[in-house]
Amino acid sequence: MLNKTVLIQSTPTADLEKLTWNWKGHAIRYTVQGAGRPLLLVHGFGAAIGHWRKNIPVLAAAGYQVYAIDLLGFGGSDKPALSYTVELWQEQLKDFWTEHIQEPTVLVGNSIGGLLCLMVLANHPEVAAGGVLLNCAGGLNHRPDELNLPLRLMMGTFTKVVSSNLVGPFLFNRIRQKSRLRRTLQQVYCDRTAITDELIELIYTPSCDPGAQRVFASVLTAPPGPTPAELLPKVQVPLLVIWGEADPWTPIAGATIYKQHAESAPLTFIPIPNTGHCPHDENPNAVNPAILEWLATL
Template structure:
């Protein structure tokens, strides 16, 4: 029997945050701290191909943001607000209470926004930040305001319809099916062989949790908060950007604009890769992140 990448890892751990259980995985005993932050609808398991490799050079932590994976899914608006400020605070508190030292923060998609929010609000917890196909938040209110009127109305209408609870719940049940999830992944990934049963299962499992639909619908209505440009202007630590050039959701040509911010050290395109480089091209991503982290540590040591 061939073991999956997840099966080769230790059992995940639990950290209590604001009274809610938060799931995370960790590996590595020495070296710099590395905190991995997943994208929308994913979990720490989306980093299963990266954790063991990065653990050779540091202490790796991969966290499930509240509302996702095996972390708690409290009721939106009543028990918690699902915003980047909330997730940024969760990451900052995790770094202080569990990690214990400033860390290299690595995010994918909306996890990049959460990582930057944490580093912007709490600069003491971040050594540097790496963004893998950062969400450009193209449905943000400020983005839509720049579009012709006929292109501005679609998303708000859909958000309004989904805000009707029974409509939203039925919509979630329709998309939270293995066949639908597989089709979505086959658009996000360029190499269809990467879309395995294991990948579908790890994304599907949390969707069955109580509260998962409410979290999903809350995020679909979240069209405000920070844009990546806002946070890059506030960051005081250096940033590395990796971008799969064939991403169908976050166009690389728009992503390149982020490289113009002074805090961005390097923008590296990953040819022939889609929205989730850490899973689709783990060897390339692991090598780039490993070199970046080790070089950064050496430079810091030289600077005293």
């Protein structure tokens, strides 16, 4: 049994081995570390496998084989001119599991990655041994009925401008500036010391790749996909839901659906105080032990 004190104090940032998988003619970046029951880690919008750098070594050292993958269009994966949807990424995750893992796996996802994990758990039960959702997104984008009328019109205008061949690249180049990335992260990280140059770089560098602006525009104009409320009744495996309580993007008030689901299904809900949208990166000293303690109960 692992020493909990060591886990709480440990936030290793060792370099991750970068491997490549060919999927439908596209190069997909992934990493794997450790041996044992498989875990598959799925990042959120604009992130990459490096966002799990404080988690992968800890989970691997605890006796798990930890995979992390860059979704098509993000990180070190190719960025082709496609229509990006949650269904496309669900297919990518399912195919990766079929080719590389092939045994029941615990899927771990943050934000949009959490929604993708929930989709795989619901629609491909043969893949799943369990799921860990960290500040799970309610959709790839806001649904029109979720926004009041002025904001709905503003978002509609913004998505048209982002998709414009003339203005879109200019706007994207401003959004991806390191100073703006830092200000954006300051909205969703309570602990600003966690917003390191390393973190900024792992988000900024892929944004310089050819095709990154087209991916950004495609994602912002894509359908939102299924809701967690639609997916949860289909999930047949235990879930751990971790929520940074101070998240302004996916407020904890929206986690009511998970608390209701826990009344009739094996679901553990853990709020993390003074923590924002990316608890695994901002507060790994709380998240890593919570995941390991839950995994030990499976």
